[in-house]
Amino acid sequence: MDFFLTALLQGLCFSGIGLGIYISMKIFNIPDITTDGSYTLGGVVTAIMLTNHLPSYLVLPAVVVAGAIAGALTGLIHTKLKINALLAGILVMTALYSINLTIMGRSDLPLVNTPTLFNLVNITADPNQNSFWILIVFVVFITLLIGYLLKTDFGIAMRATGNSESMIKALGVNTDRMKIIGLALANALTAVSGYLITQFQGFADMNMGIGIVIVGLGSVIIGETLINWFSITSVWLSLAVVLLGAVVFQLVLALTLSIGVDANLLKLVTAVFVLLIVSLPKISFQKS
């Protein structure tokens, strides 16, 4: 049972990536894979600040700013230099690897005897349950923030940018600027996942971000399938469903491990699972 609780907690930690990919891929219609780099960046900034005993209330703002800068760079390369978004993301992700290594100075950094988000308050004696409640509060707070943003006039303009660029330009929106802000926001959220996971697992690692973009894609695609099934149009429900997707994704992976699949095959299982959820709706539609 603990096994699944851990998976649930990881899923909650990954909700930042889920929301980030939802914003870049679904709202802005941009395939952004800066994710691998900005996630690790979030973890690295967290670990280096905590081990240097900098005030813990500064860590989250620093992580958000770092992730936002990474995303804004991808946005600038994509919009101002007119480079394909996928390539722009790969360039920034690659560059970030060196930057992360330089910041950390070594390939991994454990958090030993440092205060973290999860020992900040003790709601219950059980550490896992304690983490659960802290994560729930944290995730609800982020979701409310993003949900509110998407409902504002600025948020409507954001949603229209990825949906009908000619229309939104005619309505007075600088779409280049909007895309840069969007990618900054998406990668700030991704970095927040790095912040959570690093404190949850107790260390930051140079390779923690490899292939992590699939976690976000998986959450969004599970979410999107549900959105299509139930014809959800509400912004709040869409966000909730993406969060659900992040958790379901981790639970499925935990399930495959628990039935004895070799851990070395985990990435293969992940890829096949994402392939399945992408293709299943299409196959069933073709029959009807």
Next chain:
Amino acid sequence: MIDLKGIHKTFNRGKANEVIALTGIDLHVAKGEFVVIVGSNGSGKSTLLNMVAGSIFPSEGTVNLGDKDVTSLPDYERSRWIARVFQNPLSGTAPDLSILDNFRLASLRTHKKGLGIGIDKAYIQSVKEVISSLEMGLENKIHQPMGTLSGGQRQALTLLMTVMDKCEVLLLDEPTAALDPRSADVVMKTADKLIKDYQLTSILITHNLKDAFTYGNRILQMTEGKIIHDVTGEARKTIKQNDLFEWFA
């Protein structure tokens, strides 16, 4: 209101696929004038319209709106004065956003899109009232995604959206080209009514010579990047529909 002086536009200059789109256009459109532009494909009509909108910049020449030189302003900045309706009903609206969200953005065309929530009960009521003027029953569907409507309904709503905010110039690029005859008729009549009610300075591009004859108070014909006919004033009132057909003979 709109002043184009010595406009030249060449795409891909010096390359094998060089296209000379506009050659020496001088055009003055007075305030409140409703100009209809006709011309065959590739005659430069759309380039001219995009030049006024700011989606294309001239190779030579200047564009003025009122007293202001806007030659180097991009489309999203010229939207302070200009509203547009596109040929493709999909281009003028955001299909995945609700009708209400689309109207909200249109209401903010000349304003900052800020971090407040602008859609409240009073706003919803005002949108419903505007939409009910179309008499299509769409005022009860404002929470539906725009994409669920037909092309004609979307084009009619796009027209209404242009006057949700302060508007001086209306650019219509073949707004009825993708529509069936009945929807096209509704859209043209709505456009004509709005232009009269709000005294908009307008430019309409159309391939429909009947529309060109019926609407507007000035007709231009373009060929190979030049204006070859310009009928206005008394001449416009006495022109016959057949005269237009002869231009294309």
